[in-house]
Amino acid sequence: MARTNLFRARDAHGHAPVTYIELFFDLVFVFAITQLSHGLLAHLSLMGALQALILLFAVWWVWIYTTWVANWLDPDRANVRLMLILLMLAGLALSSAIPYAFGKNGWLFAAAYCSMQLGRSLYVVWASWGIHDGRARNFARIAFWSLLTLPLWIAGCFADAEVRMLCWAAALAIEYAGPFAFFATPGLGRSNAADWDIAGAHMAERCALFIIIALGEGVLVTGATFATLPQDALHWTAFATCFLGSAALWWLYFDTGAVRGSKLIEASGDAGLLARNAYTYWHIPIVAGLVVSAVADEMLLAHAKGHIEPAYLAVAVGGALLFLVGNMGFKRATNDRPLPPFSHMLGCALLLAIGAAAWFGHWQPLTLGMGIFGALLFTAIWEWGSLNGGWQRWAPGLGRLFGADPDA
Numbered sequence: 001m002a003r004t005n006l007f008r009a010r011d012a013h014g015h016a017p018v019t020y021i022e023l024f025f026d027l028v029f030v031f032a033i034t035q036l037s038h039g040l041l042a043h044l045s046l047m048g049a050l051q052a053l054i055l056l057f058a059v060w061w062v063w064i065y066t067t068w069v070a071n072w073l074d075p076d077r078a079n080v081r082l083m084l085i086l087l088m089l090a091g092l093a094l095s096s097a098i099p100y101a102f103g104k105n106g107w108l109f110a111a112a113y114c115s116m117q118l119g120r121s122l123y124v125v126w127a128s129w130g131i132h133d134g135r136a137r138n139f140a141r142i143a144f145w146s147l148l149t150l151p152l153w154i155a156g157c158f159a160d161a162e163v164r165m166l167c168w169a170a171a172l173a174i175e176y177a178g179p180f181a182f183f184a185t186p187g188l189g190r191s192n193a194a195d196w197d198i199a200g201a202h203m204a205e206r207c208a209l210f211i212i213i214a215l216g217e218g219v220l221v222t223g224a225t226f227a228t229l230p231q232d233a234l235h236w237t238a239f240a241t242c243f244l245g246s247a248a249l250w251w252l253y254f255d256t257g258a259v260r261g262s263k264l265i266e267a268s269g270d271a272g273l274l275a276r277n278a279y280t281y282w283h284i285p286i287v288a289g290l291v292v293s294a295v296a297d298e299m300l301l302a303h304a305k306g307h308i309e310p311a312y313l314a315v316a317v318g319g320a321l322l323f324l325v326g327n328m329g330f331k332r333a334t335n336d337r338p339l340p341p342f343s344h345m346l347g348c349a350l351l352l353a354i355g356a357a358a359w360f361g362h363w364q365p366l367t368l369g370m371g372i373f374g375a376l377l378f379t380a381i382w383e384w385g386s387l388n389g390g391w392q393r394w395a396p397g398l399g400r401l402f403g404a405d406p407d408a
Contacts, residue, residue: 010199038099114146222239292322304369
């Protein structure tokens, strides 16, 4: 009896469109991002930040692996849809466990995570066998790497919070090393670039949609918090600062980076390797920066004046820095220039200078928030000027100083 082919039929240009079930799947991760930002706000300490980082790594890993799978399998097939719906169910359980993942719900988080990682890989092995044996072997290797981490996830469930952090961090370190090692597996060898042949535009679009999800958390937090506050000049100014900061973050990712990355990966002969580097890895600090920035927005609206607390300084500057560093890596990976965007390097330096000035100058939180927005706006304007005629057109003196467009 012939096997049913569950793989996508790409169009003449090799494009695989994003489907409605994939967008439905993302709803679980809207909830996950909200849980992460609220959890970080509730436990705003070094330990809380490390725990949030571990949970973010896990959430991102289950989402990005599912995105890779949906790039190959056809989500409009009933079998694949059912697989995605079951993953959603496990993902919803995982997300609901986030607030107490290092307490009473550790077993639920670990069970949901491991079932998603192993179940998805084994499903693709089954779907690929006899139709695309190379892909079947690739996912058998991925399943092996997931199995390697299983004892660490289980051990963490029976340990206290500190040991659980170490166990789960070690498990995630192994899983994150897998793609760099091409999932080398005894008896199955290593994967290669041909095994990772993908529809590049689909990967770019899916990751851009996740960035929208993460940006949405900041917008939702801003609106929900502002609704509970007095409608005075102070809070209106803080409200506008938070929203415009989110708009600047959107601009920095989508104005040039997202479009250029999509075009490059669609035309690339090594789309799989580019997807691994630019999208699977470099989007992690981008998403982390957006989650932390959402926390900063809520803190700014709640306490717009007074002395700056160290926690607010850390999330306000740290969130923007994480985002810019991730953007630098992403744009460097999707460009042929040897250096990251000069605008982003300047933006990072400016953020650090503003953070230092705010701390030693005893600024109010609103002043710091406005300064961070100013740094992001400066970065966006510098990049826009570089890529829309170049600074030799807009400011000839700067063009002569840098010799050529420093950001193109």
